[in-house]
Amino acid sequence: MDFSFSEEQRLLRDSLASFLADTYSFEARRKAIATEAGWRPEIWRALAQDLGVLGAALPEELGGLGGGPVDNLVVMQALGQALVVEPYLETVVIGAGLLKRIDSPAAKAAVEQIIAGELITTLAWGEPTSRYDPADVSTTARRDGAGWRLDGRKAVVSAAPWASKLLVTARTSGARREGQGISLFLVGKDAPGVTLRDYPTVDGRRAAEITLDGVMLGADALLGQEGQALPGIEATLDEARAALCAEALGVMGEMVRQTVDYAKQRRQFGHAIADFQVLQHRMVDMFIRQEQSVSMTYMATLKLDLPPLERARAVSAAKAHVGRACTAVGQAAVQVHGGIGLTEELALSHYFKRAAMIEQALGSSDFHLRRYEMLDRSGELEAVG
Amino acid sequence: MNLDFSPEDLAFRDEVRRFIEENYPAAVRSKQESGEELGREDFLAWHRILGARGWSAPAWPVEYGGPGWSSIQKFIFAEELARAGTVPILPFGINMVAPVIQAFGTPEQKQRFLPPTLAGEIWWCQGYSEPGAGSDLAGLSTRAVRDGDHYVVNGQKTWTTLAQFADWGFFLVRTDPAAKKQEGISFLLIDMKSPGVTVRPIITLDGAHEVNEVWLEDVRVPVENRVFEENKGWTCAKFLLAHERTGIAGVARSKRALERLRATAATEAGDDGQPLDQDPFFRRKMTELEIELMALEYTELRTLAREAQGKGPGPESSLLKIEGSVIQQRLAELALEAAGRYGAPHLKDDPPGENAPPIGPKSARGAADVYFNMRKTSIYGGSNEIQRNIIAKAVLGL
The missing domain is CATH 1.10.540.10 (Acyl-CoA dehydrogenase/oxidase, N-terminal domain)
Structure with missing residues (x-):
């Protein structure tokens, strides 16, 4: 230990x-x-x-x-x-x-x-109607001669505007939301039929909507076994979720620090607002959320190498917990700052925005609460690889 | 970083688990299962069994008869006791007054009090809180006036847990009313059989007799029963509070309570006729609580790992106290909710009736009492608001 x-x-x-x-x-x-x-x-x-x-x-x-x-x-x-x-x-x-x-x-x-x-590459897995389920793939890949033809749409693909190649999930068999039949392709962004609409995201990053319209690929574009990509994607997304929790620790830690510093400087009613117990307790609650998030992030990170079911349960518990902490700490940080916390010029508001997006990224807290709970109930391995 | 227990620690865990299975008194177990009130001998019987094995004082140094365990071993031991649902080792002697005597006591005090405390021959109680001194403990007004080689003590203590069974008590008393409030306090050991000591029960809202008032009227206490210097009792009190908070998270006991809750939810009907654990609303509450408990467990393990590196428990233990108490309360709340309408009957035994079936499911019995009783956890040991004050000051520098 x-x-x-x-x-x-x-x-x-x-x-x-x-x-x-x-x-x-x-x-x-x-x-x-x-x-x-x-x-x-x-x-x-x-x-x-x-x-x-x-x-x-x-x-x-x-x-x-x-x-x-x-x-x-x-x-x-x-x-x-x-x-x-x-x-x-x-x-x-x-x-x-x-x-x-x-x-x-x-x-x-x-x-x-x-x-x-x-x-620079990124995984295009989400689709306009798939929400957070990586098995919910409607994009298709059909055999075409020796190679493949991809058709479909990918949604809010983070960092895609900066990438030169995309990792794309597409269905080679099976029905929508089925675990079997999902394949992974490496697609050059300049391939004919690939269209990106780039845009900024609210947390200062870039993402794109991607249309795949009759994209012709060689046989070597298929990565791994045909139809068997989901377990590796789930394992990788779990690593990414743990990593996202770690990013959240940095974001929340800064919000706690900036809020405590600000409260010591800001004076009202003839006192530093840090003297007011109602605000002290609010900041202590931020600190507690942050510390509990550290614990959950360490736990999930150290369980990434366990068998899929245990790995997925640990990660979902952590992501659900840390996601909520992001929201709670962010909201409290803005509240203690008062009006200034809502301004574009203050760094805090940018941390708050990132925290809000982390709560939703790679599955919202509710998504992970449900995943944790489903795995507990069914012990279904297919859902997690 | 790793989460693994060493093979030695795992072997130790098995040894403790086996010992509990083979040695826990069946009579106490059956009383616990039927919800019967436990008496002095029930607690002491288990204490003595552990004492005979050398395990009654996990945290004591070897020189005083402790087992010399690492912090991980202490954690495992506590976890196994909780997992098995044993009666606790009573904290007042082993975990509270004894470390104070070890740190501040005279050789004579150590000689006189430590061996019988270890053996479970002295039952201790804690005379701290007063009607006018709760969270503001240093505002206490029980007076001790020097009279030759005795103190004469007058005052009233309250919330004194299990004082009805106590042989001795450790008391904070004011010896210098003129000094600043923390600086005029002394730490006295008082024989509860002394003339002038009166213990009166306080019945709590769950009908239990757990806490008491202790009245002290012209109680003569030999000066040799004062621990540490006169007017330096606050130093002992602060030292003791730090000890009291460790282990207060109650993770293993909460895990056990959660298991029981899940078992109940699997058999009792929910609102749609399916078992309660198929009800999405109730399931969600259990799942959220389970994840909160997991966070607490890993925070405790982090604290423990720091201790293992020789860093003592810091103000972070306030965090464990806050979160641990809230989880215990929430579990009791859900258990009462699971009981449904059978949370209402107030029963010690079923009313007489010829071959009548018991009233309500077994799991509902006492659920309300536990819920009511558990409100204490966010109040005792330094209320959760006081714990927040500690974190605000000591961690955040507010």
Whole structure:
């Protein structure tokens, strides 16, 4: 039983935090997200090449540093604390997380490119009507000669505007929402028939609606076994959910810190508002939510390697809990700040917005409460791979 | 980072589990199952069985007869006792006054009080709260006036748990009324059989006699029964409060209560005629509570892992107290809800009737009493509001 970070993990945390302190001020972030691109490729290059962050959690045989889920936790928490928009979650945790499970030269090469900072990718799994169920796939892939033809729509694909390749789920057999019959394809964004409508998201990131209209792919675009992609996707999404919880720790930690600092400075009725017990207790409740979230995030992260049922239950319990904490801590932070907490100029409001989006991302708290509960009731393995 | 217990710890867990199975008194078990009120001997019988095995004081140093366990072993032991639903080791002697005597007592006090406390021969009670000093404990007004080699004590204590069984009590008394309120307090050990000590029951809303008033009228206490220096009793009190809070999360007991709740929900009917655990509204409440309990468990494990690295329990233990007490209350609330209309009958035994079936399901029996009683958890041991004050000051620097 040990909840401490290794020497390497502490180094990773400290070097990343110091890099972000130098390069990722609130002002610098504000400028970057307002540009047309909406992100800073030079930050990404530095994370890959100067700091070696992108390979920290990936296996050595694929060119990584041999870390694992705890390294993802360390990285994501630091990224959350600085409100980083660059797509570590989408490209490294999810993209490389999926590709590392696939035994093919193309997948191996893609992971190496990701670690080097040369490839941005993202998983296009959600659809306009699928909500949070990764098995709810209506996009189709049909055999066409030696290759494949993809048709369908993907919704709110985070980081897609920055990606050059997309990981796309498509149904090769089975009915909508069926676990069997889902396949994974690697699709170049420039392939004919792929159309993106890019837009900003409320938390300062970029996403796209993707239309796949008769996209013709070679046989080698299929990653892994035909129709058998769901278990790997579920496992990867669980890793991503744990990583998202870790990001939430960074986001919430900052909100607690900023709120306590503000309350000590802001004076009303002749006192610092921090002197008022009603506000003190509100801030203590924020702190408790944050601490309980730390516990749940560690728990889920350390259970990612367990068999699917236990893994999924741990992750869903954590995501449900942390998601709600995000909402509660964010709302309390704004309340203690008062009117200023609602302004665009204050960093806090941006943390609040990210927290609100984390609550919904990769399954809302209710989605995960239901998933946890269904797994308890049915012990159905199919639902989690 | 890892969540694994070592093979030694797992072997220890099995050993404790087996010991409880083989040695827990059947008579006490049957009283617990039938809901009969437990007496002094029921608690002490188990204490003595553990004492004979060298396990009655898990946290004591070896030099005083403790088992020398690691913090993980102490946790496992507490978890196994709770899992088996044993009567608790009474905290007042082992976990509260004894650490104070070990830290601040004279060699004579250690000699006189520690061995019989360990053996379960002294039942202790805690004379802290007063009618005018609850959360503001340092505002206490029980007076001790020096008269030769005695103190003469006058005053009233309240909420004194199980004082009706106590041989000795440890009391906070005011020895210097002129000093600032924390600085005029002394820590006295008082023989409950002393002339002038009167214990009067307080019956709580669940009909139980758990707490008492203790009246002290011209009680003569030898000066040698004062622990630590005169007017330095607050130091002992603060030390003791830190000990009292550890383990207060009650995770294992809450897990057991949740299991019982789930068992009840599987058999009792819900609003749509299906078992209650098929009712989506009730299921959701159980599931949310289970996840809250999980968060508490891992927060406790984190605290424990820090302790194992030699860092003592800090103000974080206030968090465990707050969350643990709320979960215990919520569990009792759901158990009462599960009882449905059979939460209402107020029964010790079924009323007489020839071969009449029992009134209501067994699981409903006492559910309301437990619900009412559990309101105490967010009030005792430093109310949850006081715990928030502690976190605000000590952690957030407010």
